[in-house]
Amino acid sequence: MPDKKDDVYGDHISHKFNDELMALKSEFLEMGGLVESQVDRAINALVDNDGHLADEVRATDKKVDQMEIELDEEATLILARRQPTARDLRLVVAVIKMVSDLERVGDEAKKIAKFAIKLSEEGQAPRGYVEVRHIGNHVLGMLHDALDAFARLDSEQALRIMKEDKRVDEEYQAATRTLLTFMMEDTRNISRCMSVMWILRALERVGDHACNIAENVIFMVKGEDVRHTPVEEAEKVVGR
Amino acid sequence: MNTMNSGISAEAENQDEPRAASVAEHKPEDTVIEEGKTVGKPFSDDPKFKLRNVEVFYDQARAIKNISLDIGRNEVIAFIGPSGCGKSTFLRCLNRMNDSIDICRVKGSLALDDHDIYDPKRDVVELRARVGMVFQKPNPFPKSIYDNVAYGPRIHGLANRKSELDDIVENSLRKAGLWEEAKDRLDATATGMSGGQQQRLCIARAIAVSPEVILMDEPCSALDPIATARVEELIAEMSESYTIVIVTHSMQQAARVSHRTAYFHLGHLVEVNETNKVFTSPQHELTESYITGRFG
Numbered sequence A: 001m002p003d004k005k006d007d008v009y010g011d012h013i014s015h016k017f018n019d020e021l022m023a024l025k026s027e028f029l030e031m032g033g034l035v036e037s038q039v040d041r042a043i044n045a046l047v048d049n050d051g052h053l054a055d056e057v058r059a060t061d062k063k064v065d066q067m068e069i070e071l072d073e074e075a076t077l078i079l080a081r082r083q084p085t086a087r088d089l090r091l092v093v094a095v096i097k098m099v100s101d102l103e104r105v106g107d108e109a110k111k112i113a114k115f116a117i118k119l120s121e122e123g124q125a126p127r128g129y130v131e132v133r134h135i136g137n138h139v140l141g142m143l144h145d146a147l148d149a150f151a152r153l154d155s156e157q158a159l160r161i162m163k164e165d166k167r168v169d170e171e172y173q174a175a176t177r178t179l180l181t182f183m184m185e186d187t188r189n190i191s192r193c194m195s196v197m198w199i200l201r202a203l204e205r206v207g208d209h210a211c212n213i214a215e216n217v218i219f220m221v222k223g224e225d226v227r228h229t230p231v232e233e234a235e236k237v238v239g240r
Numbered sequence B: 001m002n003t004m005n006s007g008i009s010a011e012a013e014n015q016d017e018p019r020a021a022s023v024a025e026h027k028p029e030d031t032v033i034e035e036g037k038t039v040g041k042p043f044s045d046d047p048k049f050k051l052r053n054v055e056v057f058y059d060q061a062r063a064i065k066n067i068s069l070d071i072g073r074n075e076v077i078a079f080i081g082p083s084g085c086g087k088s089t090f091l092r093c094l095n096r097m098n099d100s101i102d103i104c105r106v107k108g109s110l111a112l113d114d115h116d117i118y119d120p121k122r123d124v125v126e127l128r129a130r131v132g133m134v135f136q137k138p139n140p141f142p143k144s145i146y147d148n149v150a151y152g153p154r155i156h157g158l159a160n161r162k163s164e165l166d167d168i169v170e171n172s173l174r175k176a177g178l179w180e181e182a183k184d185r186l187d188a189t190a191t192g193m194s195g196g197q198q199q200r201l202c203i204a205r206a207i208a209v210s211p212e213v214i215l216m217d218e219p220c221s222a223l224d225p226i227a228t229a230r231v232e233e234l235i236a237e238m239s240e241s242y243t244i245v246i247v248t249h250s251m252q253q254a255a256r257v258s259h260r261t262a263y264f265h266l267g268h269l270v271e272v273n274e275t276n277k278v279f280t281s282p283q284h285e286l287t288e289s290y291i292t293g294r295f296g
Helices: A015-047 A051-082 A086-122 A129-152 A155-185 A187-222 A231-239 B002-016 B087-093 B124-130 B145-155 B162-175 B179-185 B195-207 B225-238 B251-257 B275-280 B285-291
Strands: B047-058 B061-072 B076-080 B104-112 B131-134 B213-217 B243-247 B260-265 B268-274
Touching: A015 A051, A015 A086, A015 A129, A015 A187, A051 A086, A086 A187, A086 B275, A086 B285, A129 A155, A129 A187, A155 A187, A155 A231, A187 A231, B047 B087, B061 B087, B061 B243, B061 B268, B076 B087, B076 B251, B087 B213, B087 B243, B087 B260, B124 B131, B131 B195, B145 B162, B145 B195, B162 B179, B162 B195, B162 B225, B179 B195, B195 B213, B195 B225, B225 B243, B225 B251, B243 B251, B251 B275, B260 B275, B260 B285, B268 B275, B268 B285, B275 B285
Parallel strands: B076 B243, B076 B260, B131 B213, B213 B243
Antiparallel strands: B047 B061, B047 B104, B260 B268
């Protein structure tokens, strides 16, 4: 747990309230770390044809689900007990929303692990893994930075993640085109290429969730909702 | 407020302790407030009260420091702030309740519907009929329920006949949500009622003289949650026809009942804004620290 004096959530008159908010924050980060490693390991399982690792990822998803439930419960209790306001309220509300983003990222990791098992059983790695690795690293970096922005309440970093999302979308479109070419070259590729398409889709969703987390961080710091607004608007909010 | 005060003194004792360089190092209490500078939206397009550069002195002590504020017509505005911040003093300026305190002097311009409240020629009784007040502790007269409500209309000559007075009493009790409970015991003494009922009776008594404004000084602090909910319900209904100014220590109450919230600190008016804004993203650091329970 971070030093209380170093934390903007740690200077209430009620020490118990400090502890509750900081526990919420650190447990959210713990869940974030777990989900991050789930995605990382799912990609490795796929690219390295490692069925065991993929099984582990699928099993660990239960832990992710459990953490979602626990964090939601803690957040609900804080609302009931403390009626938080201002930045405390924004933290609790943002955590409730971001927790479901993390849980969905966990589901995407599980999905990738499932395809990893399927593809490894079919033998012979299909084309498109280079793209998977590339986009995978990109969205993992975004997820990591989003969690980091949350930990440090860094709205500028959050804004950078929002901007990244467009690049992920472009990379995803390009990768889809490449896979389509493979499929047109040889129709026997279609089934496996479709699996890779689903994996890319899952990774692209991870980028979206990282972006949602970034938007919530801006809300926590600036008190303004930048969801469903153009990046230029978010830029103005962060610049204030 | 005892716990809050002890919070401050504990803070003061720790002053010499070295602190890690962090956000927490800057204590909100140290914030320098620029006099007369209120962040947010202190003014209104349709003001009932127009208050400018108001200062209140108790002898030499300046309790209110250069406050300018509009209170809008049919608006519910909540005054919040730590004990001794001047919110009650400021509230009492609005119907000259401070007149009864000898050492108290009020400066600046205070206008109700563009007429000076402190005009020496002003009839204070008439002013207080227009600007009614409900206090922290229910203070019914030791008379019957009926007489409590009828008292004001009688002295102001609002009813010519007994039946007119009966109507006023019934209407006022209905508006205060007390009629069903009180209609069969109008002759019973008011002091025999429960605290919540007494407070609603005081509201009925304030309404009976058809005021335009109702000032409420912590109206629910002596009431249980159910009685509080009733009074809050009443405030919501009354806001359709009255301007309501409420001083409260309950942040949640301010958040629930008011349209705008004004945060007072050491005699300054620090921030006024839409209540929704104040409780989700206040602009001033001091407001934020207070409403989140970081000092008080």
